[in-house]
Amino acid sequence: MNRNSKILALKYRPQTFNQLIGQKVITETIINSIKLNKVPNAYLFTGIRGIGKTTVARIVAKSLNCLNGIENICKDNLCDNCDAITNSSHIDVLEIDAASKTGVDDVRDLIEFSRYGPTSAKYKIFIIDEVHMLSKQAFNALLKTLEEPPEYLKFIFATTEIKKIPITVVSRCQRFDLSRIKSIELLEYLKKIKDKEKGNVSDDALKLIVKISEGSVRDALSLLDRALLSLESNEELNLNVAQKIFGYFDKSQLIDLFELILKGEENKVVEIYRKIYDQGVEPKVFINDFLELVYYFKNINSLNLESTNFSLNDEEFSKIKKISSNIESETLLLFWQLTLRTLEELDIVSDQNLSIEMFLIRLMYLKSLKINDYLSVDKDKIKSLENNKEDENIENEIKSETINQIKNVAQEKKVKLEIEKEIKNEDKSSINTFNQLLDVCTKKKEIKLKYELENNVNLVRFENNRIEISFNDNLDKNFVKDLSLKLFEWTGVRWIITFSKLKGDLSIKDKEKNKKVELLNKAKKTQLYKSVIEKFPDADLIEIDSSKKN
The missing domain is CATH 3.40.50.300 (P-loop containing nucleotide triphosphate hydrolases)
Incomplete structure (x- = not known):
């Protein structure tokens, strides 16, 4: 060498x-x-x-x-x-x-x-x-x-x-x-190399290099080499210059943008993002940095400045801590999920920049939904949901209410108008119980909808054209839209469907499973079963035909 x-x-x-x-x-x-x-x-x-x-x-x-x-x-x-x-x-x-x-x-x-x-x-x-x-x-x-x-x-x-x-x-x-090199240790190492090379590099620029290198010494030295080669004599490599060289932007801009999102300042949010984009920042880099920022807002109270891997300075750290005290965890979890989904969308859109702008606008819109009736959830229901901290399904609940309902509002209205014209002369069904709803699904040959109701829905409350449910991860993303349209078609009345943090009753499928297990356990306690097992030790009872009666 x-x-x-x-x-x-x-x-x-x-x-x-x-x-x-x-x-x-x-x-x-x-x-x-x-x-x-x-x-x-x-x-x-x-x-x-x-x-x-x-x-x-x-x-x-x-x-x-x-x-x-x-x-x-x-x-x-x-x-x-x-x-x-x-x-x-x-x-x-x-x-x-x-x-x-x-x-x-x-x-x-x-x-x-x-x-x-x-x-x-x-x-x-x-x-x-x-x-x-x-x-x-x-x-x-x-x-x-x-x-x-x-x-x-x-x-x-x-x-x-x-x-x-x-x-x-x-x-x-x-x-x-071999472990990743700790940020502090790598920073001190780069300072020594910088001094040996007589490079004029600020500590903030070195911290940025440490962050980008992700614990790799070779990556850090290569980045430092690249930065030093781009400098003119007697010119300092400060944070602003380093950000331009490596395609990164000032995190304070992102924090300001995040704060404006929470305030609903749409024009200012788009304006700040466009300035960031004009700096040469790639949409995927932006969205990954946004994810990182959401993480810091959610966990800032359990972090210190060093554990942020130099992504933040003292002022930014303090600002995030101050802002985060006024943000609910549910909101941040919602932001995290939608940001991940947007990261996936970037691979299928032709203009990623426009996708990011729409993503930021959606965040403001989703934030506002938590305090109005747009999702057909009244204020008392929201308050009860927020006070119940034991339910682990808040993330899925918010995601489903927003992403699966909001995206199709305009389309849903159009479909409803068409349906209203078609059903004027049809007889309307009366649906007062969950079982009646299942019967109507069978009668109308809505097999897929019946399947979702029986297998993936847990009923919490059913009354006055209002259905309150919880659900499992297998629920179809279009379930709420499909059920709302069909109920309106069948009854001529607009129904309100809300998601609850309560677990509700077992699904029809789970009830059947439990009933089967109960019958098997009961049968295994009978003298007949014991007699069979004595003569055939390897035998096992696996099913009972409950439809046949003695």
């Missing part, structure tokens, strides 16, 4: 365990095993990209083969072995990219080569990077040698996909899971 390389990720690649950051426990374990001469047959390093898997593999190879021993391993004046391993030219330390040598023949060649002892080092070492790329046959060919290699042979594997490696291979290795 060229130690004078201008690429920071290579120039500052750790050469000894002391230079590694964020992997203290792992390095201490490896060093102790070498000192005690308890070196495993194979090491397996796993973790995300850019946290030092291959780097640790090379350091282990040097630690095993250094002419000065592990106690006095080379730091500056490298011995012949350490120098050759550093430059990837040691004859006894072979680095293999498993992505390009995946076949069983490649592994057989490797095994054949392992029959010969080391030439100039203590150990012959095979470093296999991205080992999960090996084929199944290649892994099988490696098993025997991996379990009982010659004393002079050591394997070091590195992978980002530990689940793709057969368990038979993993069990023959000493596994080490």
Whole structure:
């Protein structure tokens, strides 16, 4: 490796365990095993990209083969072995990219080569990077040698996909899971590199780099390298410049936008978003940052500034904490669900920018729905729903009421007008109970609607052209719209359908299941059943035909 390389990720690649950051426990374990001469047959390093898997593999190879021993391993004046391993030219330390040598023949060649002892080092070492790329046959060919290699042979594997490696291979290795580098530790590391490179970079810009890198040292150094190359002499890389370079925007703008959404300031919300979009921010980047902000608003009281991974500064953190005290958790859960759905929609729309604008407008509209009668939920009902904190279905309730009803308001009105014309001369049905509703569904051959009512609906209340229900996750998204239209068609009266936080009665299907279980349990207590079991111990009662009577 060229130690004078201008690429920071290579120039500052750790050469000894002391230079590694964020992997203290792992390095201490490896060093102790070498000192005690308890070196495993194979090491397996796993973790995300850019946290030092291959780097640790090379350091282990040097630690095993250094002419000065592990106690006095080379730091500056490298011995012949350490120098050759550093430059990837040691004859006894072979680095293999498993992505390009995946076949069983490649592994057989490797095994054949392992029959010969080391030439100039203590150990012959095979470093296999991205080992999960090996084929199944290649892994099988490696098993025997991996379990009982010659004393002079050591394997070091590195992978980002530990689940793709057969368990038979993993069990023959000493596994080490390298962790993401903590934000504070990575920030301090970047400050040292910045000072060595004499780069004029602000702490806020470095924090942004730390956030984008997501705990990867290589990513962080690559971003810093890119930022430094974009600067003119004597120019400072501040947060604003860094945001432009990396395509990120000021989080304070997003917090202001969020606050305006809560206030229902539609024009101002759209205006701020358009300014953000004009800065070159991609819609998916915006929506992901919006998701992150919703998370902070929901959990700000359980977080500290460090745990936000430098996404927020002190002022932004305090502002979110202040605003969040006036927002209900149900509202934030609703925002989270709709934001996730919008993220999916971005892949199917041609103009993602317009989709984001409509998403922001929908958020304001949905927010306002919680305090009016648009969803056919009166104020007393809303109050009772908000006071009942034990129900875990608030998220599904709000999502269904809004997304499944609101999106189709205009279309529903149009359909209703057409229906009104068609039913003028038809006889109207009288529906006063839930069972009568099921009978009408059967009579009108509305099989799908009857299925939903019997299987996925729990009745809470049925009275005065008003149905109050709870439901399970299998309920069709168009159920409320379909039922409302059919009830109006059948009765000539507009019905109000609301979702309740109460669990309600069991569904018809669940009642039938419970009845069946009750009959089976009752039958198993009879003398006849006991007599049959005595003669046929393997027999079991699985069903009772309750339609037949003795």
